[in-house]
Amino acid sequence: MEEDRAVVPHARLAARFVADADRTTWHDAALWFVRVKRDRAAAHVPEWEELRELASRIKAHLMSRLPEYLEQFESNAARNGAVVHWARDGEEHNRIVLEILNRHNARRVVKSKSMLTEECRLNPYLEARGIGVVDTDLGERIVQLRNEPPSHIVLPAIHLRKADVGATFHEQLGTPAGESDAGRLTRAACDHLRERFLAADAAITGVNFGIAETGGIVVCTNEGNADLGASIPRLHIASMGIEKLVPRARDLAVFTRLLARSATGQPITTYTSHFHGPRAGAELHIVLVDNGRGSLLARGAFRRALHCIRCGACMNTCPVYRRSGGYSYSATVPGPIGSILAPQRDPKAYHHLPFACTLCGSCTDVCPVRIDLHHQLLAMRREIAAAGHLSWSKRWPMKIARWVFGSPSRYERAGRTARWIIARLPRRILLCRWNPWSRQRELPPMPSKSFRDWYRESHERRSPTDP
Amino acid sequence: MNAARQQILESLRRERPPAERLPELRGMWHRYADRSRQFADAVESVGGACRFVPDLDAIEPLAKEQIVASGADIGRCASAVPGLRVGRAALASDSPLADLERMDWVFAPGRFAVAENGAVWIDGGDLPCRAALFLCRHLALVVRADEIVHNMHEAYDRLTWNGARGGSEFGLFLSGPSKTADIEQSLVIGAQGAKTLCVFVLGRSADRPS
Ligand code: SF4
Numbered sequence: 296m297e298e299d300r301a302v303v304p305h306a307r308l309a310a311r312f313v314a315d316a317d318r319t320t321w322h323d324a325a326l327w328f329v330r331v332k333r334d335r336a337a338a339h340v341p342e343w344e345e346l347r348e349l350a351s352r353i354k355a356h357l358m359s360r361l362p363e364y365l366e367q368f369e370s371n372a373a374r375n376g377a378v379v380h381w382a383r384d385g386e387e388h389n390r391i392v393l394e395i396l397n398r399h400n401a402r403r404v405v406k407s408k409s410m411l412t413e414e415c416r417l418n419p420y421l422e423a424r425g426i427g428v429v430d431t432d433l434g435e436r437i438v439q440l441r442n443e444p445p446s447h448i449v450l451p452a453i454h455l456r457k458a459d460v461g462a463t464f465h466e467q468l469g470t471p472a473g474e475s476d477a478g479r480l481t482r483a484a485c486d487h488l489r490e491r492f493l494a495a496d497a498a499i500t501g502v503n504f505g506i507a508e509t510g511g512i513v514v515c516t517n518e519g520n521a522d523l524g525a526s527i528p529r530l531h532i533a534s535m536g537i538e539k540l541v542p543r544a545r546d547l548a549v550f551t552r553l554l555a556r557s558a559t560g561q562p563i564t565t566y567t568s569h570f571h572g573p574r575a576g577a578e579l580h581i582v583l584v585d586n587g588r589g590s591l592l593a594r595g596a597f598r599r600a601l602h603c604i605r606c607g608a609c610m611n612t613c614p615v616y617r618r619s620g621g622y623s624y625s626a627t628v629p630g631p632i633g634s635i636l637a638p639q640r641d642p643k644a645y646h647h648l649p650f651a652c653t654l655c656g657s658c659t660d661v662c663p664v665r666i667d668l669h670h671q672l673l674a675m676r677r678e679i680a681a682a683g684h685l686s687w688s689k690r691w692p693m694k695i696a697r698w699v700f701g702s703p704s705r706y707e708r709a710g711r712t713a714r715w716i717i718a719r720l721p722r723r724i725l726l727c728r729w730n731p732w733s734r735q736r737e738l739p740p741m742p743s744k745s746f747r748d749w750y751r752e753s754h755e756r757r758s759p760t761d762p
Numbered sequence: 763m764n765a766a767r768q769q770i771l772e773s774l775r776r777e778r779p780p781a782e783r784l785p786e787l788r789g790m791w792h793r794y795a796d797r798s799r800q801f802a803d804a805v806e807s808v809g810g811a812c813r814f815v816p817d818l819d820a821i822e823p824l825a826k827e828q829i830v831a832s833g834a835d836i837g838r839c840a841s842a843v844p845g846l847r848v849g850r851a852a853l854a855s856d857s858p859l860a861d862l863e864r865m866d867w868v869f870a871p872g873r874f875a876v877a878e879n880g881a882v883w884i885d886g887g888d889l890p891c892r893a894a895l896f897l898c899r900h901l902a903l904v905v906r907a908d909e910i911v912h913n914m915h916e917a918y919d920r921l922t923w924n925g926a927r928g929g930s931e932f933g934l935f936l937s938g939p940s941k942t943a944d945i946e947q948s949l950v951i952g953a954q955g956a957k958t959l960c961v962f963v964l965g966r967s968a969d970r971p972s
Contacts, residue, residue: 325947341792355782362774381767434944457946477948509923519940519955526893548914562879568934585770593777
């Protein structure tokens, strides 16, 4: 229902990405720079930690009363003149959107950034039915023109260099060959998109926050594309995950202070737009989508993953993501949070993702809603192992390790044997291709004796079994 | 569709997580010694311009200067600010899209502004058509200095929501001109919405020294 790209193990896709060392180094540095900007922005807010705590508690409260808040949101949104729809899964969402578009005879759709519509695979669905969808976020438009999915939830084209974008625009938008000036490329794309806006029959947007108390929706962007869409055609469809609610409008103060600072280091997004019903002569439809969110709520250890406000900070800080790129995750949402969401849905296909992680905990430190990301990643590893999804190359070494570490005497004997053998084996065998550990690493020189031997010799009077 | 609604709500009721209290939002939020100054700094940090003026009359010559400097056509400039006459174009609820699209300058009223992030709250009801805000090349906002609040908490405390009962269905916090960094993380000011933003701050905020 969600992904239709083939799921390839993270390590294999990462190997492809790091094969281009210059690009990897750039990618790593570019994302780290965003992380540094985030740090600077957070440091400007003395009550930053308090805000994170509040955000986490507001979301926890919301989840404990989600059905009531959804009903409240629905009735307030209807009172504002919006039409609310409910979709159990991606397909139902797509069907509803198609039906609304067909009723308005809409053939040309402009869409602003929405990870939810990516998750539902809305674009191919509509295109197969004769409806043209133009992604209007610049980064999303770039990857759409290249027929690629976004590689980051906030910076969709972060895997590309200026020259790549220049080549794509040259082919598709007719910019001069070899153009690589970001300003000129941006202007060309904006002109091209302007035409699409003026000709559009309908606009689709995502939703950053829904307000239960007022029935309003809030959309946050920097380029102005969501507002152009929602202000030009007479039909606005907003796709919204059921977890996007906040109870009160005042709660938005907490979230708007956190979101942009965490995402890009801005004090707030350029446009933070509040829609309470359609404008005169237009229609506003809000599609509430579950698509697995309810079942995530039912899973205690991973429930808080639903608090995510999609800021991307955990990706920007992740040492694995920065060096392996978004595509290495083969999931709509990559990075630390994606490595929980994807295997939660489909543990068999995505069993490798929680292992693409050093458990450094940096994601947990930056997450604006304080999701315990690295604890969840560890818990997910356990679940995947218990469900028997691990490959033998992870299962057997672990079993052997448990057996060896389970007994002090076995451990000592194993150590002695290893020191003896490794010192004598030729490199050709030690660093062979069956030993993946040695692909980028040298083995350390083997010590002549273990710590225990040394300890025993230097503290002879003590009992050898009393370390 | 009703079946979907029923099913989603029922399964959420079945799987309800343990109760959590909704926290109070009474923090010791950061406040600024000089709100107007902080606001101006914030606007500039997000790529906008900010000018202090004593009153509306003082805006007109400055606005004309800016219009000329931007090479704009006075026939394509419009003001939706009560009492501010700049430009010869008019905004109406039935302004043709093609006219709005050619708009060089739009002057719009801001209800209040936020010192911490340079955002101005624009109430859709104060404009005959909201598309003008996003289609124009240059946007200028006018806000009173004593309407600058310290932070987003104070901002949301000021807002009321009554879309259904005759209030406006649209409002936004606007902070700076449109921008993007989607091409290799190089920041480009001026993306799809207004390419420049100038905020005129009217009068003096009470707590502004000197
Ligand atoms: S998990 Fe936290 S840090 Fe990661 S995208 Fe979601 S809110 Fe941002």
